[in-house]
Amino acid sequence: MSVIVAVIGVGGLGCPAALALAESGVALRLIDEDTVERSNLHRQMLFDESDVGRAKVTAAKDALARIAPGAIVETRAEHLVPERAEALLRGVSAIVEGSDNLPTKFLSADVARRLGVPVVHGACVAWHGTVLPVSWGDGACYRCVFEELPEEETTNCAIAGVYGPVTSIIGAIMAADALRLLRGDRTIAGNLARYDGWRQTFRASPFPRRSDCPLCGGR
Numbered sequence: 001m002s003v004i005v006a007v008i009g010v011g012g013l014g015c016p017a018a019l020a021l022a023e024s025g026v027a028l029r030l031i032d033e034d035t036v037e038r039s040n041l042h043r044q045m046l047f048d049e050s051d052v053g054r055a056k057v058t059a060a061k062d063a064l065a066r067i068a069p070g071a072i073v074e075t076r077a078e079h080l081v082p083e084r085a086e087a088l089l090r091g092v093s094a095i096v097e098g099s100d101n102l103p104t105k106f107l108s109a110d111v112a113r114r115l116g117v118p119v120v121h122g123a124c125v126a127w128h129g130t131v132l133p134v135s136w137g138d139g140a141c142y143r144c145v146f147e148e149l150p151e152e153e154t155t156n157c158a159i160a161g162v163y164g165p166v167t168s169i170i171g172a173i174m175a176a177d178a179l180r181l182l183r184g185d186r187t188i189a190g191n192l193a194r195y196d197g198w199r200q201t202f203r204a205s206p207f208p209r210r211s212d213c214p215l216c217g218g219r
């Protein structure tokens, strides 16, 4: 059975993650309903001026075919919504989630749990980035860390901005973590990594798993 990694969100994080995974010989399923915008080109390394207005998944597939010939890339120009999430993710061996909004992050975590598939979450705001690799049964999951979807608007990269080099670093770490989880290396599971591009610090430490986690806790 071939190994397919789903990349949710083909933006500042999804582009470098997809590139690193494709170059590692992993087949990809790119999931994003957005089109390429000129204002995001500085942090979305697979796109250039000629891609503006195109579907991100299609433009990314074309770019990967040029950079990593032979890469197997499926595209799904869809938003991850609860009714379709399981169908969109069925059959993948791991999920790399670099979306820019919390509902998609929580939904990705929930569906990964239902399908029993490891998932690597990544996020960036301004000079800061975080990565959380999750392997069910080994360490914390997204809801152990963030619990519930907040009701009020929270800061994201669309509001606070994000620095392109930070997303490139975090996306590459997400790809590395996904490859490790695919190899069965659980030692990183539940490690919350924090990168501060301004202070040049990187810290990763196990986040405690919550026994009352609504997603992975209890029985």
Ligand SMILES: [Zn+2]
Binding pocket: 140, 141, 142, 143, 144, 145, 210, 213, 214, 215, 216, 217
């Ligand atoms: Zn949990």
